[in-house]
Amino acid sequence: MTDIIRLPIASWDQPCSPQEQFAATQALEDGQVLLLPQLDFPLLDAERPFLSPDIAGAAKNVSLNPADGSVRGSSAAGTELGVLHGMMTRFAASSQTLLRQLLSPYAPTLRAGRTSFRPVEIAGxxxxxxxxxxxxxxxxxxxxxxxxERILRLFTNVHPQGRTRSWRLGESFEGVARRYLPSLHRPLPGSCELLHLLGITKGRRTAYDHFMLQLHDRMKADTKYQAQVEQSTHEFAPGQTWLVYTDxxxxxxxxxxxxFEQTFYLPVAGMVESAKSPLRVLERLMRRELV
Ligand SMILES: O=C(O)CCC(=O)C(=O)O
Ligand SMILES: [Fe+2]
Structure with a gap:
């Protein structure tokens, strides 16, 4: 079962002891949620107007692309867009500062992906x-x-009126894999190359990606599973930050x-214990390389 591990880190640039760093990588690589209950991301006065769903476009999330620094998915323009850009880059930079200290074993290979701001209510x-x-x-x-490559995500709840972000956490990755693997389809020969050539995928979809997409879809489509699998609920309060390997x-x-959410990517070789990665777990269970 997915568990919550807490660390008393109260600022984005707080130095972390080797013990804290070890606890952090171990919890994350075991598939647990690492909760930093005292780590808030206070907004500046000029950013407070962004606490409204009106700032988001149809996509519901505002996102910052690290490749070109562009902000997408917002209704802002001109000066307002500049302030929004500043807020997003500050969250991205804070997250990276934290991870350099807290997850220093990852530093040589960790790559920052998109930053998102999520101003729209999830429920309904x-x-x-x-x-x-x-x-x-x-x-x-x-x-x-x-x-x-691993998908590591960092979230901070910045709700101004005390509303928690409510999550459910379910069974282990190996549990999911063992349950659905026997019924998954293999990729059609050549299909992965074709998707890339047609521009449908950014990069080549490997056998691993093919099976992970099916796991994602099977879980979501299985309403009985959603209701019956062993699970727990967790309320993340405003002013709290949490990290988890969401793959x-x-x-x-x-x-x-x-x-706020910041995505990071880590090659499997950059992990402390790469055998715990979904890639290696699937390869072990299927007794084949998923390249
Ligand atoms: O917005 C959230 O709290 C999490 C949604 C989610 O499943 C994700 O971003 O992977
Ligand atoms: Fe997700």
């Missing part, structure tokens, strides 16, 4: 079942194959509004 949102993150799932995205830990976000 209309989406297709496949995009519905209120269903337990492991992260895997059709257009962004990782080839096995490994079964999770679902049920309710809440106003959170």
């Amino acid at each position: 949102r209309e989406t297709s079942w496949r995009k519905d993150d209120t269903r337990l799932h492991v992260d895997s995205f059709p257009s962004s194959p990782t080839g096995g 490994q830990a079964s999770h679902a976000a049920m309710a809440g509004q106003y959170a």
